[in-house]
Amino acid sequence: MCGGRQTGGVSTPLGAVLTDALVDRLGGRDLERYGALVVPIATVDPAGWPHIALLSYSEIVAHDPGMLRIAIGTRSGSAANLRRTGQATVLLFDAGLVHYIKGSARERRPSMRSSPENAMFEVSVRDVLADAADPHREGESFVCGGVTFGCDPSWAAGRPAVLAELLSDSDR
Numbered sequence: 536m537c538g539g540r541q542t543g544g545v546s547t548p549l550g551a552v553l554t555d556a557l558v559d560r561l562g563g564r565d566l567e568r569y570g571a572l573v574v575p576i577a578t579v580d581p582a583g584w585p586h587i588a589l590l591s592y593s594e595i596v597a598h599d600p601g602m603l604r605i606a607i608g609t610r611s612g613s614a615a616n617l618r619r620t621g622q623a624t625v626l627l628f629d630a631g632l633v634h635y636i637k638g639s640a641r642e643r644r645p646s647m648r649s650s651p652e653n654a655m656f657e658v659s660v661r662d663v664l665a666d667a668a669d670p671h672r673e674g675e676s677f678v679c680g681g682v683t684f685g686c687d688p689s690w691a692a693g694r695p696a697v698l699a700e701l702l703s704d705s706d707r
Contacts, residue, residue, distance in 0.1 A: 546635070549663040552600040557634065557663070560627070561597035563698045569629075570694075573682040576605065577624040578616035588613040591684070593694040594653075595625065596701045601660050603638065604701040609645055609654035618642060623658050628681040633666035649696035 553561070560569065569592040576595075580586040594606040603625065607614050617623060617640040625636040638658035647653045668676040686694075 545669050546664040546666045549634075549665055551662060552660055553597055553603075553636070553663060555600075557627070557636075558597045558600050561592070561595060561603065563593070563596040563702050566592060566694070566698075571683045571686065572629060573684055575626040575628075575682075576607070576613065577626065578613050579620050579622065580612065580616055581619070586612055586616055589682075589684075591686075591694070593698045594701075596698065598657070598702070603636065603658040603660065604643070605656050605658060606647060606650060606653040606697050606701060607656060608652060610652075614642075614654050614656075617656055623656075625658070628678055630680045631677050632681075633678055635662075635664040635666065636660060637662040637664075647697065647700055649700045650693060653697065655701065 559565075572592060574590040574592060574595050576588050576590055578586045578588070588607060588611065590605060590607065596604050598604050605623075605625075607617070621640050623638055623640045625638070627634040627636070636658075638660045640656045640658045642654055643657050644655040647655050668674070
């Protein structure tokens with residue numbers, strides 16, 4: 536059992552770019568380690584409510600410390616929200632790790648070559664926050680792990696191509 540809860544924590548601003556550790560984690564090169572983790576992304580729906588989509592580490596990459604690329608369903612509510620507001624928050628949860636990445640989004644492609652049902656968005660990083668338990672209220676509590684998913688083999692086969700396209704500098 537995990538040693539505690541993480542509520543009412545303290546968010547620490549890390550700046551307007553991803554740390555080296557986050558660039559490495561989101562670099563698309565370690566799917567064996569992170570491939571089963573879910574990456575929630577929050578947008579704002581037309582009524583002003585948070586709208587959450589669940590991505591995988593093969594659908595989000597750090598192109599560089601200032602920019603993320605994401606693959607998301609082109610006809611999804613999240614894609615519509617990104618097009619309308621241009622704002623996104625990416626959440627990273629793992630054992631001992633909680634980060635929020637806020638950014639400005641723009642659509643790079645309405646349809647990806649490797650996955651035509653997905654649009655590619657670029658998210659310019661504006662604010663990176665690390666979250667941890669408040670030691671005065673919660674002692675040494677921490678997050679024990681992230682949300683994981685089981686990957687259907689038919690979907691898994693296309694993951695490397697999507698990841699390669701997100702990492703590519705080519706617009707073709």
